[in-house]
Amino acid sequence: MYRRHLIKGLVALGACRICVQAAQATSAHWGYTGPVGPEHWADLDKKNFVCSAGTQQSPIDINSAVKADIPHIAIGWHKGGGNMVNNGHTIQINMPQGSTLTRGDRVYELVQFHFHAPSEHHVAGKSFPLEVHFVHKDTQSGTLGVLGVFLTPGATNASFAALAAAFPELP
Structure with missing residues (x-):
């Protein structure tokens, strides 16, 4: 098991490679739920643009x-x-x-x-x-x-x- x-x-x-790099580069607060959750990561900081560019990034x-x-x-x-x-x-x-x-x-x-x-x-x-x-x-x-x-x-x-x-x- x-x-x-x-x-x-x-x-x-x-x-996780792409979004890990984006998360390290940004200073914007992010989380896993609500307005700072994964579906909004690309909008939190322009450095996070890659978080909306694919279908298999984190999470x-x-x-x-x-x-x-x-x-x-x-x-x-x-x-x-x-x-x-x-x-x-x-x-x-x-x-x-x-x-x-x-x-x-x-x-x-x-x-x-x-x-x-x-x-x-x-x-x-x-x-x-x-x-x-x-x-x-x-x-x-x-x-x-x-x-x-x-x-x-x-x-x-x-x-x-x-x-x-x-x-x-x-x-």
Whole structure:
């Protein structure tokens, strides 16, 4: 079951790329509902124009499988390090250099990871209790790639429990 959720989360690698860049560039307040929700992101700031240019940018609802021959993905993350911040929308851990994700012959440096509770994305309309976005930057082009992973309650994970215990409160 965990593997299936991880594989579904891998689909988000690249799906969030455009709007992640737009969200980093804008200073406008955004959210997930009402007049600042996803359907209005493009209108909140002219830098967000790409949020209205496609059909599969963040947030997405994965409602079918696509058979594809994708490049091999390898994760080379290091333990520890990072600086935890409350950015007003989520808890974000900014990472030091050295952790990578390789997709085929492209190498992405792990820049930061952050959490969404409940999940930002859905699978067949279903929300998950927690979603983690691991934001990577291509070492050659500088473009971003996001690996999204859905988390569900289960056995205690000591590493995650220690991380969660240190989360600062959101305002």
